[in-house]
Amino acid sequence: MKKILIHLESDSKASIFDQITAYDAGADQVLAYGGVQLEEVANLVYGAIFTRGGEGLRNTAVFIGGTQVPAAEKLMRKLLDTFFADFRVSVMFDANGCNTTAAALVNKIAQGRELKAKKALVLAGTGPVGIRAATLLVQEGCEVFLSSRQLARAQEVCKHMEENIGVKVKPVEVVNPEDVDKTLAQGINIIASCGAPGVRLLEQAAWASARSLEIIADINAVEPLGVEGMKVTDNGKEREGKILYGAIAIGNLKMKVHRAAVQALFERNDQVLDFASIYALAKKMEA
Amino acid sequence: MKKILIHLESDSKASIFDQITAYDAGADQVLAYGGVQLEEVANLVYGAIFTRGGEGLRNTAVFIGGTQVPAAEKLMRKLLDTFFADFRVSVMFDANGCNTTAAALVNKIAQGRELKAKKALVLAGTGPVGIRAATLLVQEGCEVFLSSRQLARAQEVCKHMEENIGVKVKPVEVVNPEDVDKTLAQGINIIASCGAPGVRLLEQAAWASARSLEIIADINAVEPLGVEGMKVTDNGKEREGKILYGAIAIGNLKMKVHRAAVQALFERNDQVLDFASIYALAKKMEA
Amino acid sequence: MKKILIHLESDSKASIFDQITAYDAGADQVLAYGGVQLEEVANLVYGAIFTRGGEGLRNTAVFIGGTQVPAAEKLMRKLLDTFFADFRVSVMFDANGCNTTAAALVNKIAQGRELKAKKALVLAGTGPVGIRAATLLVQEGCEVFLSSRQLARAQEVCKHMEENIGVKVKPVEVVNPEDVDKTLAQGINIIASCGAPGVRLLEQAAWASARSLEIIADINAVEPLGVEGMKVTDNGKEREGKILYGAIAIGNLKMKVHRAAVQALFERNDQVLDFASIYALAKKMEA
Numbered sequence: 001m002k003k004i005l006i007h008l009e010s011d012s013k014a015s016i017f018d019q020i021t022a023y024d025a026g027a028d029q030v031l032a033y034g035g036v037q038l039e040e041v042a043n044l045v046y047g048a049i050f051t052r053g054g055e056g057l058r059n060t061a062v063f064i065g066g067t068q069v070p071a072a073e074k075l076m077r078k079l080l081d082t083f084f085a086d087f088r089v090s091v092m093f094d095a096n097g098c099n100t101t102a103a104a105l106v107n108k109i110a111q112g113r114e115l116k117a118k119k120a121l122v123l124a125g126t127g128p129v130g131i132r133a134a135t136l137l138v139q140e141g142c143e144v145f146l147s148s149r150q151l152a153r154a155q156e157v158c159k160h161m162e163e164n165i166g167v168k169v170k171p172v173e174v175v176n177p178e179d180v181d182k183t184l185a186q187g188i189n190i191i192a193s194c195g196a197p198g199v200r201l202l203e204q205a206a207w208a209s210a211r212s213l214e215i216i217a218d219i220n221a222v223e224p225l226g227v228e229g230m231k232v233t234d235n236g237k238e239r240e241g242k243i244l245y246g247a248i249a250i251g252n253l254k255m256k257v258h259r260a261a262v263q264a265l266f267e268r269n270d271q272v273l274d275f276a277s278i279y280a281l282a283k284k285m286e287a
Numbered sequence: 288m289k290k291i292l293i294h295l296e297s298d299s300k301a302s303i304f305d306q307i308t309a310y311d312a313g314a315d316q317v318l319a320y321g322g323v324q325l326e327e328v329a330n331l332v333y334g335a336i337f338t339r340g341g342e343g344l345r346n347t348a349v350f351i352g353g354t355q356v357p358a359a360e361k362l363m364r365k366l367l368d369t370f371f372a373d374f375r376v377s378v379m380f381d382a383n384g385c386n387t388t389a390a391a392l393v394n395k396i397a398q399g400r401e402l403k404a405k406k407a408l409v410l411a412g413t414g415p416v417g418i419r420a421a422t423l424l425v426q427e428g429c430e431v432f433l434s435s436r437q438l439a440r441a442q443e444v445c446k447h448m449e450e451n452i453g454v455k456v457k458p459v460e461v462v463n464p465e466d467v468d469k470t471l472a473q474g475i476n477i478i479a480s481c482g483a484p485g486v487r488l489l490e491q492a493a494w495a496s497a498r499s500l501e502i503i504a505d506i507n508a509v510e511p512l513g514v515e516g517m518k519v520t521d522n523g524k525e526r527e528g529k530i531l532y533g534a535i536a537i538g539n540l541k542m543k544v545h546r547a548a549v550q551a552l553f554e555r556n557d558q559v560l561d562f563a564s565i566y567a568l569a570k571k572m573e574a
Numbered sequence: 575m576k577k578i579l580i581h582l583e584s585d586s587k588a589s590i591f592d593q594i595t596a597y598d599a600g601a602d603q604v605l606a607y608g609g610v611q612l613e614e615v616a617n618l619v620y621g622a623i624f625t626r627g628g629e630g631l632r633n634t635a636v637f638i639g640g641t642q643v644p645a646a647e648k649l650m651r652k653l654l655d656t657f658f659a660d661f662r663v664s665v666m667f668d669a670n671g672c673n674t675t676a677a678a679l680v681n682k683i684a685q686g687r688e689l690k691a692k693k694a695l696v697l698a699g700t701g702p703v704g705i706r707a708a709t710l711l712v713q714e715g716c717e718v719f720l721s722s723r724q725l726a727r728a729q730e731v732c733k734h735m736e737e738n739i740g741v742k743v744k745p746v747e748v749v750n751p752e753d754v755d756k757t758l759a760q761g762i763n764i765i766a767s768c769g770a771p772g773v774r775l776l777e778q779a780a781w782a783s784a785r786s787l788e789i790i791a792d793i794n795a796v797e798p799l800g801v802e803g804m805k806v807t808d809n810g811k812e813r814e815g816k817i818l819y820g821a822i823a824i825g826n827l828k829m830k831v832h833r834a835a836v837q838a839l840f841e842r843n844d845q846v847l848d849f850a851s852i853y854a855l856a857k858k859m860e861a
């Protein structure tokens with residue numbers, strides 16, 4: 001029985017990235033749908049859950065992707081609502097790569113280290129990857145600060161996280177180098193830089209002189225990188241006494257995590273691979 | 288050479304149900320198209336008939352699906368009109384599952400039995416499954432009654448069937464329990480219940496007390512079922528002295544018929560698998 | 575690692591012809607996209623170049639198709655512009671089959687022959703196949719004339735070819751039999767007839783009496799053929815002292831060239847298979 005992955009997203013053209021990765025992970029066939037409307041989800045799901053029965057059902061799974069994370073979250077909720085009793089298949093959520101990227105980012109930081117009571121700053125953390133990375137860092141035992149250029153935006157996101165995910169994260173406004181220095185001076189040990197491609201967030205002078213700082217990771221692969229003096233290929237490289245992880249090192253791990261997650265989908269028919277379970281997979285893989 | 292099934296339908300998203308079933312039936316690759324317009328059919332068909340020649344041509348086939356049966360019938364006619372000489376591939380029509388469902392329904396009723404001169408009532412029979420089931424029952428030798436809540440609708444459908452398929456079926460109006468009793472009192476031996484999901488059509492008191500009645504089959508899998516006292520898993524179960532076939536028993540056979548039909552497509556390049564030929568396949572399979 | 579071909583075109587439904595041919599050429603999976611807009615190309619290309627690295631990258635390739643050649647040429651330019659450094663995959667351009675058809679047409683004419691200093695007329699040559707055939711004939715050493723029913727159109731195309739492809743071709747107006755006779759009287763040795771399906775371009779009396787004429791090839795497979803007295807299956811057949819190649823003989827070779835080109839895509843990750851490289855493949859294949 002072929003392993004069939006149903007790829008759903010709201011963008012007009014289904015992602016080639018996710019399809020190739022699925023095939024490389026061992027999916028036999030991807031049924032890819034772009035431009036998926038909420039009202040089309042139920043019918044598509046019925047096709048997934050009513051065709052194969054019993055043991056066979058684990059050979060069908062769903063991937064929710066696309067660049068629009070909020071729209072994808074709505075598709076995900078609708079999908080999970082359509083399942084009932086044993087009529088369900090495993091699902092992976094990775095719109096815009098947010099779950100696999102956050103899992104790889106935090107795993108690079110956490111691997112072989114004890115993070116309990118460390119102070120972590122998620123720079124430019126109000127996006128999908130930042131929110132997920134902050135949550136995972138909390139779960140690893142860190143005290144987490146989440147920054148935005150607008151305090152109100154950071155506060156809004158932190159409130160949302162407390163209410164919906166149940167984690168406490170401290171909002172911080174970071175606009176200029178003085179804000180950075182002030183924040184790092186609170187004893188930050190870890191920086192996870194989650195800014196947009198090509199946007200510089202942290203000068204070398206700032207991070208090099210921050211006494212408490214131990215680890216910096218940055219997901220921006222486009223020059224200028226988020227962290228000055230970082231190289232995209234840095235993979236635990238020591239610079240100025242700090243350990244650095246660049247976007248390509250994180251990206252390579254992200255690809256492995258993505259493939260491992262797709263493989264895991266076909267082990268059972270009742271899994272929901274969201275950020276926490278994908279991170280759990282990432283940790284196991286590195287061991 | 289890969290067995291390629293071209294799936295065409297007018298619904299915006301090509302059915303996942305039909306694609307998974309095609310793969311499970313042994314198709315190597317499904318090329319699925321939703322939102323197919325009539326004027327696009329010819330170009331798609333040329334791609335099917337002009338690529339592989341001679342013996343190879345039987346490795347390409349077309350499936351016409353979608354939830355809209357009348358639109359699918361137009362696609363089917365256009366498709367068949369586009370073939371010429373030996374430039375043709377095998378085609379299966381199963382929009383909304385109507386052919387495989389009707390074939391499974393009637394085969395459950397007919398298997399190992401002589402139906403000649405039996406009286407059969409197709410309840411709520413004006414939809415695609417009802418029309419096909421009624422036709423197959425006539426071909427098995429039954430005298431067939433086809434009911435609707437509106438006599439005019441039943442008459443219209445019966446007239447259409449006589450003119451287009453060449454079978455005679457008697458229109459009946461069934462609105463309330465008295466109508467049911469009156470109809471069953473004409474000596475009905477078989478009831479094929481073809482109503483919509485979740486719509487009760489027949490009370491237990493009515494069918495239990497109908498002397499002539501021998502067999503009841505119902506394709507409605509959603510509670511309340513079409514037939515009170517029926518279980519979806521009934522598969523030749525005797526209740527109140529009648530033999531019952533529920534929606535899951537029929538559905539399981541439908542899936543087998545669907546897969547057998549897809550497999551048959553690739554045996555030759557000139558088959559048209561419509562309700563009669565799909566029913567013939569179903570009968571052979573059960574033997 | 576699966577050989578994945580990404581099929582992009584601007585027509586609303588991705589060509590079945592090209593997909594089946596790709597599978598027959600050994601592609602493991604075709605990801606087919608119809609209705610591709612220019613602004614969607616970059617994202618799709620990123621999915622192709624950022625998923626597999628190093629040696630693996632040659633297992634991904636792109637095919638640009640569709641019936642609209644100018645729109646396809648824009649997709650092609652955008653695609654090539656999106657590649658950078660080693661982040662590229664091999665690409666084949668064959669919108670409306672123009673490259674494989676031109677390659678097969680000219681290869682039929684050139685195989686085993688010395689064309690240097692021959693005079694060739696590309697009849698109705700202003701379309702995509704005609705332009706490419708004329709270019710290849712120039713590259714084979716011919717003096718090439720390109721005809722249209724409107725001199726201005728022929729002149730425009732020849733100017734475009736000189737400026738963009740760097741080849742010199744002579745524009746000719748051919749409206750009626752007298753024009754044909756006058757043109758052939760210039761000592762034409764070869765006619766490549768590239769008219770639309772079902773349009774007669776050349777009477778038998780004209781070509782039979784043309785002393786200098788040696789070879790006639792015609793890509794029109796629909797009666798009336800472009801060349802009177804030709805048969806679609808003529809494959810080097812001698813008639814009236816001339817060698818004839820009909821549309822089916824050319825079409826069969828075209829299919830082989832198409833498949834060979836798809837196979838070649840997966841040998842390296844940096845090939846651009848356009849008309850010249852596809853013609854080179856055709857020549858090698860016939861050897």
